[in-house]
Amino acid sequence: MMMRKMALTVVLFAGCIWCLALVTTANSAPSAPAGGTYKPVASVHGLMAGQMMAFKQIQTSLKGKKDADRPRIIQLTSEALAELANVNTYNKDKDDYRGWAGQLRDTAMELAGEAKKKDTADEDKMKSLFAKIEGTCNACHDAYQ
Numbered sequence: 001m002m003m004r005k006m007a008l009t010v011v012l013f014a015g016c017i018w019c020l021a022l023v024t025t026a027n028s029a030p031s032a033p034a035g036g037t038y039k040p041v042a043s044v045h046g047l048m049a050g051q052m053m054a055f056k057q058i059q060t061s062l063k064g065k066k067d068a069d070r071p072r073i074i075q076l077t078s079e080a081l082a083e084l085a086n087v088n089t090y091n092k093d094k095d096d097y098r099g100w101a102g103q104l105r106d107t108a109m110e111l112a113g114e115a116k117k118k119d120t121a122d123e124d125k126m127k128s129l130f131a132k133i134e135g136t137c138n139a140c141h142d143a144y145q
Contacts, residue, residue, distance in 0.1 A: 040087050047088050051104075054081035055137070058111070062130055074115035074126065081133075082108035092144075100140035107132050 040047065057077045061070055085104035092098065111129040114121050 038090055040090050042087070044091050047084050047091070051081055051084045054084065055133070058130060062127060071115045071118045071121055075112045078108045078112035078115060082112065096143065097140065100136050104133060104136045107136060
C-alpha cells in the first residue's frame with residue numbers, strides 16, 4: 001500500500017510539472033511554447049528531489065515482490081521520471097547537461113514501455129535500463145555536483 005501511495009505521489013508531482021511546463025513532446029529538442037520562452041517553475045533542486053523520489057521508487061519496485069501492481073508502478077513512475085528529466089532539459093545552456101537530461105528522459109520512457117508489457121516484460125532488460133538510468137544520473141552528478 002505504501003508503494004502505491006509513493007508511486008501516486010510521484011506521478012501526481014510529475015503531472016503537475018508537465019501541465020505547468022506545457023511540454024508538447026518528449027521526443028524533440030526543447031522548444032518554446034506558443035506565446036513565449038519556456039522556463040521551468042521548479043528549482044533544479046526541486047526537480048532533482050522529484051527525480052530521486054522516482055528513482056528510489058523504481059529501484060524498490062524492481063527489487064520487490066512481483067505482484068500484480070508492480071508493472072504499472074514501474075511504468076507510471078518511469079513516465080514521471082521521464083517528464084521530470086524532460087523539464088530538466090531546460091535548466092542549463094550546456095549541451096552535456098541537456099544531453100544527460102534527454103538521455104535520462106529517453107531511457108526512462110524505454111523502461112516505462114517495457115514495464116507496460118506487464119507479464120511479458122523482460123526483467124533483465126528492465127534492470128539493464130535502470131542501470132543505464134543510474135549511470136546517466138551519476139555522469140551528470142559527477143560533472144555538476
